[in-house]
Amino acid sequence: MPEIVLITVASWEERFALGVRRSLSQENFTDVVCLASDRYADETSERRTAARFLASEAGVQYEEWQFDFEDQVECYHKMSALAQERLARADRVVLDVSTAPRTLVWMLLGALAPAGREIIIRYSQAAEYDDWQTTEEGEPRLIINRSGIMYPDKPTCLVALCGPEISRAEKMFDRFEPRKTLILRDRRAANYGEIKRLPNEYGGAVQEIPFDNTDTSDANLSRLEELVLPQIEGHNVVAASLGPKMSAILLFKLSQRYEQVGLSYVVSGQHNLASTSGIGQSTDLTLRLGKQ
Amino acid sequence: MRNPFEYDAAPNLDPQQLIDWYIEDFNYSRFMTSRRNLIINGERGSGKSMTLIYHSLTYAAKRQASESEHTERIIGIYVPCNTPLSSKEEHRLLPAISQMRIAEANLTLSIVTNLAREMKYEAARLTAGDREFLRREFAFAMEVEVPEGDGCPFDELRRQARARVRSIQLRLQGAEFDQGDAVDTFLMLVLPILEAIRATEAFRDAHFSLLIDDAQDLNEHQRRLMNSWLGYRENSVFSIKMAIAGIRTYDFSTAHGGSILEGHDYVTVDLQRPVQNKDSEFGQFARNVIAKRLLNAGITVPPDSFFPVSKAFAGRLDKAKGQAEADAVARGYTPGSNQYRDYVYKHGRAAYFRNRDPKANKPVYSGFGTITHLSTGVIRNLLQPCFVMFERQTSKIGGKAPREVEPDVQDDVVKTQSDRLWELIENNLEKRLPNCTVEDGQAIARLFTRLAEYFRERLLHHASEPRVVTFIISERDHPDYPRVERLLLLAERAQVVYVRLGTSKKGGGRENYYVPNRMLWPRYGLDAHGQHGRASLRAQDLWAAANANTPLALDREADSKGQGSLFDA
Numbered sequence A: 001m002p003e004i005v006l007i008t009v010a011s012w013e014e015r016f017a018l019g020v021r022r023s024l025s026q027e028n029f030t031d032v033v034c035l036a037s038d039r040y041a042d043e044t045s046e047r048r049t050a051a052r053f054l055a056s057e058a059g060v061q062y063e064e065w066q067f068d069f070e071d072q073v074e075c076y077h078k079m080s081a082l083a084q085e086r087l088a089r090a091d092r093v094v095l096d097v098s099t100a101p102r103t104l105v106w107m108l109l110g111a112l113a114p115a116g117r118e119i120i121i122r123y124s125q126a127a128e129y130d131d132w133q134t135t136e137e138g139e140p141r142l143i144i145n146r147s148g149i150m151y152p153d154k155p156t157c158l159v160a161l162c163g164p165e166i167s168r169a170e171k172m173f174d175r176f177e178p179r180k181t182l183i184l185r186d187r188r189a190a191n192y193g194e195i196k197r198l199p200n201e202y203g204g205a206v207q208e209i210p211f212d213n214t215d216t217s218d219a220n221l222s223r224l225e226e227l228v229l230p231q232i233e234g235h236n237v238v239a240a241s242l243g244p245k246m247s248a249i250l251l252f253k254l255s256q257r258y259e260q261v262g263l264s265y266v267v268s269g270q271h272n273l274a275s276t277s278g279i280g281q282s283t284d285l286t287l288r289l290g291k292q
Numbered sequence B: 001m002r003n004p005f006e007y008d009a010a011p012n013l014d015p016q017q018l019i020d021w022y023i024e025d026f027n028y029s030r031f032m033t034s035r036r037n038l039i040i041n042g043e044r045g046s047g048k049s050m051t052l053i054y055h056s057l058t059y060a061a062k063r064q065a066s067e068s069e070h071t072e073r074i075i076g077i078y079v080p081c082n083t084p085l086s087s088k089e090e091h092r093l094l095p096a097i098s099q100m101r102i103a104e105a106n107l108t109l110s111i112v113t114n115l116a117r118e119m120k121y122e123a124a125r126l127t128a129g130d131r132e133f134l135r136r137e138f139a140f141a142m143e144v145e146v147p148e149g150d151g152c153p154f155d156e157l158r159r160q161a162r163a164r165v166r167s168i169q170l171r172l173q174g175a176e177f178d179q180g181d182a183v184d185t186f187l188m189l190v191l192p193i194l195e196a197i198r199a200t201e202a203f204r205d206a207h208f209s210l211l212i213d214d215a216q217d218l219n220e221h222q223r224r225l226m227n228s229w230l231g232y233r234e235n236s237v238f239s240i241k242m243a244i245a246g247i248r249t250y251d252f253s254t255a256h257g258g259s260i261l262e263g264h265d266y267v268t269v270d271l272q273r274p275v276q277n278k279d280s281e282f283g284q285f286a287r288n289v290i291a292k293r294l295l296n297a298g299i300t301v302p303p304d305s306f307f308p309v310s311k312a313f314a315g316r317l318d319k320a321k322g323q324a325e326a327d328a329v330a331r332g333y334t335p336g337s338n339q340y341r342d343y344v345y346k347h348g349r350a351a352y353f354r355n356r357d358p359k360a361n362k363p364v365y366s367g368f369g370t371i372t373h374l375s376t377g378v379i380r381n382l383l384q385p386c387f388v389m390f391e392r393q394t395s396k397i398g399g400k401a402p403r404e405v406e407p408d409v410q411d412d413v414v415k416t417q418s419d420r421l422w423e424l425i426e427n428n429l430e431k432r433l434p435n436c437t438v439e440d441g442q443a444i445a446r447l448f449t450r451l452a453e454y455f456r457e458r459l460l461h462h463a464s465e466p467r468v469v470t471f472i473i474s475e476r477d478h479p480d481y482p483r484v485e486r487l488l489l490l491a492e493r494a495q496v497v498y499v500r501l502g503t504s505k506k507g508g509g510r511e512n513y514y515v516p517n518r519m520l521w522p523r524y525g526l527d528a529h530g531q532h533g534r535a536s537l538r539a540q541d542l543w544a545a546a547n548a549n550t551p552l553a554l555d556r557e558a559d560s561k562g563q564g565s566l567f568d569a
Helices: A015-028 A038-057 A074-085 A102-115 A167-176 A219-230 A246-256 B016-020 B050-052 B057-062 B067-072 B096-124 B130-142 B153-173 B186-198 B219-229 B282-295 B313-331 B338-357 B370-374 B379-396 B407-432 B438-461 B481-493 B518-524 B539-548
Strands: A004-009 A033-035 A062-068 A090-097 A117-126 A133-136 A156-161 A182-184 A207-210 A236-242 A262-265 A269-273 A282-286 B038-041 B074-080 B207-213 B240-246 B267-270 B471-473 B496-501 B510-516 B535-538
Touching: A004 B370, A015 A038, A015 A090, A015 A117, A033 A038, A033 A074, A038 A062, A062 A074, A062 B438, A074 A207, A090 A102, A102 A246, A102 A262, A102 B539, A117 A167, A117 B438, A133 B313, A133 B407, A156 A167, A156 B186, A167 A182, A167 A207, A167 B407, A182 A219, A219 A236, A219 A246, A219 B096, A236 A246, A246 A282, A246 B153, A269 B481, A282 B370, B016 B050, B016 B057, B016 B067, B016 B282, B016 B481, B038 B050, B050 B207, B050 B282, B057 B074, B057 B096, B074 B096, B096 B219, B130 B153, B130 B186, B186 B240, B219 B240, B240 B481, B282 B370, B282 B379, B313 B338, B338 B438, B370 B407, B370 B539, B379 B407, B407 B438, B407 B518, B438 B481, B438 B518, B438 B539, B471 B481, B510 B518, B535 B539
Parallel strands: A004 A033, A004 A090, A033 A062, A090 A117, A156 A182, A156 A236, A182 A207, A236 A262, B038 B240, B038 B267, B074 B207, B207 B240, B471 B535
Antiparallel strands: A117 A282, A133 A269, B471 B510, B496 B510
16 A cells, blocks of 8 residues: 655644635545644644544554744754654655745755655645734754855855745845845735835845746746846845745755755744644645756 | 936945045044054944955055055955855854854964955066065965966955855854864964065065955954954054944954953944034034035036025024023123024024924925934934935936935935835834834834924923934932843844934943934924034833833923033033
8 A cells, every 4th residue: 555644744823724624625645744833832733733634534554743833943854754763664745835834945955855765745725814914933943965066255145935024035135134125925915015114134135026926836946946047156146035935845845956955044033823623625736856 | 318316225325426426534444444453333334344454455456555555555454244254044053162263263264365356456566586485485374286387366365265265164064063173273374474575676675464354244253353353552563443333332342252452452443423504523524425426427516506505494594593692692692702602593593493383394404414413423324314315306307417406305315214124124124123122113103202292392382402313321229220222132123213422421431322314303393403412311111111101201400410511412
């Protein structure tokens, strides 16, 4: 019997457990691996119980990996162990990124990459969204093993794939002090043009470029390449996914092609526990890992 | 017309522009061209990077360095530490000893790469023999074959150093780094390279000044290593000039567990300077900066004429000063005496604010002196409103080159900037500051609102020192002190408040005092021109203001007791 593993990340959001239910109803998974943050064990407890129950009901093995999502070193070791020990023999792996922090997504994909395997990325929208989801971000950090190749005599170019607001990008400016910044954002975003309000020391070197951050197609990746490639020769390139979740996948694909590109993230200090409700449309993406 | 008050980060400025705009500050420029180790302290925007870059070899060559500098042969090598290389964390996967070795290798190679980048521009000065000599010496130091051909030795060195930097990163990412692997060290790589360059005819006995910028961005191992190198007191070959933002929280311990000492191992230059009046050190510096920018833009009027004071405001101020003079005489002070001058200094401007109709609009904020005071002693804070004022005035007169910025334009920009700063404090601190919670942001907003109200109350009613706008914290052993200090540290990172070191009134010694960003005051109609002196506020009262929104009470007389008269605030 083929081993089919669903990897999901525990959350207080309804779409976490609803996503498990939907996945289990659509495919004959043999295992569910739930990654859970020990910092938010209480907040996710109820929905983890529900997910465990759903797995049990479906006769699927359920296991939880609980650790500190904010400790990069621990995350790296856990994701390496997951890739090398738990998933090495799996015939099919589905990674549900709907409630996953970008750190884990990038680290797991990075850990799986040497095997050159295929993985299904699943993303489920919520049925409804509140006004805000997270705030109180910490210091921007480069991801272990996806931090690119950086040189001490090059200026920095920041490529920020943004959502409606750019406050996280400001933290990136403060941390990396880029000489050049590309803010890629959907022209339909409510606050498009917000960079005009940035302090001048940032604004001078910032370009705001219309871009579909939700499109992970190769055509869109090529478009991203066209923007980033001219920067690589003269800059250290730091890329950050600060808006739609799927933009993290696009950046991962970019970093697979160009070892020079470093991926960065900002951890949120506060989450809106009522940020979403229900579950909306799900999308699957087949990702071929390894050097492209 | 190009705006002469451009204030982009120094590394982003056009090199010629940086050279044209740089103002030599003789208070510390002699240290920059000395062979001593130096630490430059200053918050963001205080001009640290500009100072280091200006003294780097590349820029020295561009500005055709003076003969004396050539004779001294001080070669400045600019080494920025805010590159993403410093933000990498792969080394944390390894044991502590390996972390230290990688930290040293990366720092060493950063210096070598930037050394090669800078020296390339001077390669033409080498004789053919010296070029070959350096090619061999560099290859020996890097433990590589001497490259074929007769390429520039510095280009080859840079290529090799960059290849080494890349190789380390790839080995770390591939988990291929072994604890026993050889890595580059300062003693085994940088020193031999410097010695080799000094052995050439063109650079015989040159001294290398390693200009380390943003050292606070180095990782903890690298900071300790840098401190160890600062501890080398034999400075014939090299010295270190290191810029740090946030020296108060910087750890000066070395890689071997020791500590370096100011005076013995290094000299400190503080770019965080108090600003009290037009003759203060910063006041003079600010005037020179703006005058040079105007002149370079072809505007031949002095800063005070380009940013004139509102005539109506100046007239009312003169009247208030006259009233203070009359009051001083009525108190029995002899005109010209110290008591008389002190009274008029403290009460002249205060009288204007006190006599205003409570229903009147806020005062007009104009004049170069006011703009200088509003900068709180930070050069970027000075340039930023000037930049916006210039744009606004140019637009107002249909794109022509302005000969002045009208007072109402200045006033409008100042009040807008003040509102923006309050908007940051009241609504956006947690978005802007890493690790700041919504509650922290709200507490900081309450604290600074109460402080503004306190200083306003003081301006209107305090008997002896009405214009004080800085404070010290008393009763620091109170349990609330750490809470207040934490909030103030966050506010300092957002540049809402600046922390300076001054002479303590209690038993001499030094103590921190707090200077709120003066751009906060226009929203509350306060005087941007503070006076010498500090209010003494109790830790528990500050915490009550932040936590429970309790007003800070003003003891109209006793508050300034024990403060003396003239402070260095």
